Amino acid sequence: MSEVKEMAAKQERQALTGNEAMALAMRQIEPDVVAAYPITPQTEIVQIFSTYVADGLVNTEYVPVESEHSAMSAVVGSAAAGARSMTATSANGLALMWEILYIASGTRLPIVMPVVNRALSGPINIHCDHSDTMGARDSGWIQIFSENAQEAYDNMFQAIRIAEHPDVLLPAMVTTDGFIISHGMEIVNTLDDKTIKDFLGTYKIPRNLLDVDNPITVGPLALQDFYFETKVAQADAMMKAKPVILEIAEEYEKLSGRKYSFFEEYRLDDADVAIVVLGSTAGTAKVVVDNLRKEGIKAGLLKLRVFRPFPYEELKEALKHVDVIGVLDRSDSFASLGGPVFSELRAAMYDMETRPLVTNYVYGLGGRDIDLHMIEQAYRELLEIKETGKVDQYVNYLGVRE
Amino acid sequence: MTERREMPIKKGQGWKTLPHGGIIPEGGTAEHFMTGDWRTNRPIHHRDRCIDCMQCWAYCPDMAIIVEDGKVVGIDLEHCKGCGLCVAVCPPKVVALTLTTEAEAKKND
Structure with a gap:
């Protein structure tokens, strides 16, 4: 039996929709904090995840907020406090997060967020196109697109590692095509919880708000004298993400047998x-x-x-x-x-x-x-x-x- | 004014060495800046009437009440923004703090 086949044999073959695959990935990631608001076609991801929380399958602080603006604001706070933090959204929800998307990347917080692609209104529409994610292309987030549920599942873990890499420290979106992938059922090969936990390691950022021995100021004013430097450092981190993406893909291939690149x-x-x-x-x-x-x-x-x-x-x-x-x-x-x-x-x-x-x-x-x-x-x-x-x-x- | 610590971020520092994400890796850095220079009102402390109850010290949002050896000795005017909270919490029978305009106060500076 070849090495790849051996790896495949160790994995569990499951029939999952794209949303189910992403919710499962979130259970295996087990973030410290999830703050979310429902929006079609993403809703299922956080809904399924909330049942994991209710059933005690994950040790996650789940914050049901009143809007996507609040969801992103809450995870900015928790990520800065030193907690691995996630949310999920689609279309108009992503648009409502707009202001905070830039704050997340500008503050260099490695938040990972599934975005189930959906057309922006108007006219109101709930089905897939990429206008939501593409509008956020200059928000300083890493953007990884998935062809199918398997890729969506695999991209989630890699996104966590890429975002949290000390050379990168940027937020990342993992996308699927609304309904086509999010609600379509496919065969997904899943890895076991321990393999994922070992692959991810623990969340660590250079400085966090709860480290009382080393107090910091997060989100201070930076005007003509410092804003520009902050942005160039951000652009540099985005370029440094390139070798990291390949490195993490290679590491993940050794676990899964599935090859990824740019x-x-x-x-x-x-x-x-x-x-x-x-x-x-x-x-x-x-x-x-x-x-x-x-x-x-x-x-x-x-x-x-x-x-x-x-x-x-x-x-x-x-x-x-x-x-x-x-x-x-x-x-x-x-x-x-x-x-x-x-x-x-x-x-x-x-x-x-x-x-x-x-x-x-x-x-x-x-x-x-x-x-x-x-x-x-x-x-x-x-x-x-x-x-x-x-x-x-x-x-x-x-x-x-x- | 106590001696100032060195600021963790230097004027003119480039992007390669600045902390990530605009973070200031230290607390209490307001002491490096004259944050009270846009004040329109100014509290005046009357030492002769003060009972050192520390209400003003506890309420001041800018830590601008200067206390030495358990006694209020004055106001840090480089950081006081003239909000008047100290005047409001000073016990009515004491009135050791009063509020005047910055323009009026400057005449006596």
């Missing part, structure tokens, strides 16, 4: 045309890649896992041989040049000697289904662009009625 490359090595995408749509796109390969078309895929820190050097290296790239964005920037993934990836490629042609597909807003045909249509258009050598339109809306 992104996953699928049949990309010799690809002429490739799609770059986040989250659950990658699974659908892989099927399209396989179908096109059968036709002799060299189609490939890059699934971005870590959006913050943005791995631009590694992306350039992975995509440099591709002729035409289609970037799929599940959010729009409204008359900026394309969605966030597109504009950042395209900017990263600007100084390459031979640049791939890049076009953008904004898709799936408000949970609009994306199927094999739409993705195939995008690949066929990429092939046309390869033929003509010209991108006529940078921003295309995939699957919308005119």
Whole structure:
């Protein structure tokens, strides 16, 4: 039996929804404090976790707060006090946390939060797109996207280690696609509690509020003389998170047999045309890649896992041989040049000697289904662009009625 | 004024050596700053009437009541913000603290 199979045999195979997998991960993490407010489609995560608390399965202080603004404020306080602290949210809940997101990262508190991606209102909508997380892309949080429930489960533990690493000390979001992953049931291989506990270790930050022998001031005024330095140190920590992400992924692979990096490359090595995408749509796109390969078309895929820190050097290296790239964005920037993934990836490629042609597909807003045909249509258009050598339109809306 | 400790964060210090997240790794650092310079009212302490009950010392939010050997000896005007709490809690039969405007008080400085 190979090493990987042996590891898989040690794990428990469970049928779980994405939310159940994330709640289970939270039970195994057993944070000191969870403060949360319900919002669809995240609600189940903290609801299931609250039953763990009620049943005495975890030793966690659970604070049912009156809003997401309060949830994030409460975990900022508890994290600064030296407690491993978590919350969870979606869409408008994340928007209500806005102010405190920046305070959490600016104060360098390693809070980990599942975000179940959902479209921002209005019009009001409860289904998946990435407009919530993408809006928070400059909030100084690490952002890790998950394709399925298994990745969501695995990303949670890695996020704790990355966030709390002494070189990093930044908060982290772990996302899943609302309903598609959060409420869809899949097979998830889970590790035992002890393995997880040993992997995580204890929460330690350099200074905490409850250390009475070493009093500190948290959240002081920093005006023209110190604010700028604080922000540059934050940017530096985000860059330092890159090697840490790879290091932790390697360590986790030894426990689980599952490999993680900044992104996953699928049949990309010799690809002429490739799609770059986040989250659950990658699974659908892989099927399209396989179908096109059968036709002799060299189609490939890059699934971005870590959006913050943005791995631009590694992306350039992975995509440099591709002729035409289609970037799929599940959010729009409204008359900026394309969605966030597109504009950042395209900017990263600007100084390459031979640049791939890049076009953008904004898709799936408000949970609009994306199927094999739409993705195939995008690949066929990429092939046309390869033929003509010209991108006529940078921003295309995939699957919308005119 | 007691001798000042060294400030844990130096003026002009760069981002590479500053503590994370704007944290000040020490308590009581207000003593490094003149936090009372925007006062509009000023309490006046009348030593001859004071009974050293320490109500003002207990209530002062800025620790600006100076006590030596169990006796109130004055007010730290570098940190007093003129809120008047000390005047309000001074026993009515004693009235060892009174409030005047900063402008009026400055005439006698």
